[in-house]
Amino acid sequence: MPPLPRILALAAASALALAGCIPADAAPPAESDAAAELETAADAVRELDGVVEVAVRRTTVAEPVAGNFGERPATTLSSVRVEVRLDETLGAGAAGDIAGEAHQLLVAGASRMDGYDNIAVSAEFFAGSEKSEDSASARPWLTIGAGARGVTGTLTDSVADAVEDGYELRGAGAETVSTSLGDGDGTWEDDPLAATAHVTATSPDDLVALAETAVELERGAGLEAPGARYEAMSRVPDVDAVRLLVAAAARPDVRDVAYLAQQQQLEIRSGADSGAKSLADLHHWLEAQVFATADSPLGYTVLDASFAETTGWVSGAEPASHAPHTLDPFGGAAPWPDDPAAPACTGETLEVTFGIVDSAAGTRGGSVHARNVSGGPCAVENVPGLVFRNGAGQAQADITIEPYEPGVEPGRVVVPDGESVLAPLLWRAMSTANDPDTTTTVEVTAVPGADPVLLDVTTDGTPASGLDVLDGAEVRVGPWTQSG
Template identity: 65%
Template sequence: MPPLPRILALAAVSVLVLAGCTPSADEPPAEVTSAADAVRDLPGVDDVAVTRTVSEGEPVQGNFGQRREQAPSTVSVEVALAGTLDPRAAGEAAGEAHRLLVAGADRVDDGENVTVASSFVGGPGLSVSTGPATASEVVSAAVADGFALLAAGASTVGLSLGLGGGDGSWEESPIASTAHVTAASPEDFVGLARTAVELERGVDLEAPGVHYQGATRMPDVDAVRLLVAAAARPGVVDATYLSPEQRITLQTDAEADSQSLADLRRWLETQDYGTADDPVGYTVLDAAYAETTGWVSGAEPASHAPHTLDPFTDAGVWPEDPTAPDCAGPDLEVTFGVVDSAAGTRGGSVRATNVSGGPCAVENVPGLVFENEAGQPQQDVTIEPYEPGVVPGRVVVPDGGTVLAPLLWRAMSTANDPDTTTTVQVTTVPGADPVPLDATTDGTPATGLDVLDGAEVRIGPWTQGD
């Protein structure tokens, strides 16, 4: 097996490097200590601690009996930043420190059989860790965000960045850039959620008995406010909001069929929050863990009769023509529409113009595959109807006319340079060849769309456009 590359990781963890000769157990490599000395002199750095740990090699059977294989070692570097730094200065110090330590690790001779691992801490509450080959700019942004969250009232902030295989390999697999934030009181949650939205950072929030699990999504401030209010209701001993599922769960000390339990359910169902098109479920557990479920605001999911979308135009509706043939793939020229954002959601559209020279008809939802810059499809993307009950309607597109299919998804955090969607493969009609569309032009963000692994995207059928 060829040697695995040396890496610098912002985490005080051991990583095995299966190459080289038995290291010296006395001192860290001079290249690392020299880099640590340079980091120690940076403005805003309080201290740098460097330690070396040698692992005991595994026994192997050789030609002359059993022996120990060469033991890898880890050099751990902990960089302590001054807790009084403002977020920008803290980020700049961390980014420069990371750059120096990476350069030092790269100079270590292969024969050292050593991996350099490091961590950044700030004041009493910040811990930032990362996997291999994380860019200094990403480290800088993460540390700056951590200091900003601490300034907004967090007790502790933990961030994990980078890539690494869950099985110990170095195959690339994403690790969310969610900030794990604790607070002394849930009353601090709303301010922390607002700060996270400003930073475009996903957060999990935790205080005694109250939990907001946001995954990689930026927090919904209104959902956080609902959670905090629910946690303060009489009899509630634990409250959790799951953002991806849009569900709040409340554990109570109330007896089954008690008035307090009924009052809590009534309170949930009278809140001005959920809607039929964007429902939020609730689960209330009594003292014996028996559960009752329902819908916040009393807004059950809409169960509309099947219907098509109204035309996205103020012009007259195109006439029906039962003799018009179905559009084929080459009949439609496809583009990606401008992305708008509001209140944590994104909206865009796929547009198709009839270039066949005559009218043709569409009656379907286009097929979409979201790909990152490497051409790999985003994983676990859930495709949902644009709105409840909507079904495709037959639209006869005149020559030169344009139909569009609307898209809607929740904003996802791009603070840690994840693999954004840069290409959307569009299958316009059944049987057509997919058409790759560049999702970094025509008014869309230059970095691509924040449709990431695990996204939920609502797609509408082809409808008359403008």
């Protein structure tokens, strides 16, 4: 189970800010009265059979801040969290019903707090040991974090379902179950991320039964036990993948195994030294497994005791996209005609420039362009050489150049006079928070034997500060390809 600060952070992250409006010339009621509405609702929750304890936690701002009604003093209430502890001996259905009823009462209390848009309200349902900030051993086995005020009322159903499923998973062998619900209805079809539970077990042997239960419940679940981790990324578990995970964790010398569902990747850390028989046996075992997923073949990575890495494909099922291939023309253009008599392009016959930089989801994309200025066709068949330099002209250290895509290799491209080829680039965004030495120029060797060309990458569609290709970056570079 995640540490207590993370549990509280989950609840805070799911807090629903109470937005309301009151006339501009009307002063807001006392904030103590606002909190009293939830205290009254909490008293009603305490009367429910199956509720062991209810606590109302208030948080005040640490410093005076500007709010909708002027500056708020340091003692001003900023948030209220209601913690509802359920009887852990309840049946799953009864626990869900009680949690849903309790949440409705809290929703009613929160609805009477209109006008307090500076006060955030959240609810948390848990079962098991009483929560304690002072004892690492005092941890509830069930934690469901949710906003206390559902705008459409559907969040109450989400709370009830999540609590019921948590009790069901507990009965199937879970050590802990935690779920953070957002403002949607928390169902798999409508909002899979909101429905995902984090489930821990005491032994990898328990994970298969938990996966089967999660499938029956249609509940997205990440599963974890000592030495084994299944990262669901909001998906209902693949039971066959969990079986493979558990079997891999039981192999000789294996320390840790992680199945990454989104990446379709199995990551294994072994305590064996390079060349050990157990490592060779592990690779043979992985490639002999009869395993297939609905999305794509499953890759694996094995790290030995010195963290040396070897890779492969479970069942030996390497995807066709990883077979050797060249890149198609960008933009879907028809390929230029091949001219076997065309000479190789040289540095003097190519005019090299840098393309516009795009970014999405933490990834940067750029390209190097080369225009044929020879007066006739010429051919290229290579990956350009690149050196990334900072503002002082120094090469960035420890840059790793990788293939643009698995299996991609250069193909011969005959470039008509006046046309251009491009070499695509990809890299992960790197932090520039502390004003590091960004890349301001890129040295390009277009073809073997050509003189390097230094390109300024702070103008014409590139960031004025340069590229966030810093020391230690990994850059994926493709071969020269028809640009369109």
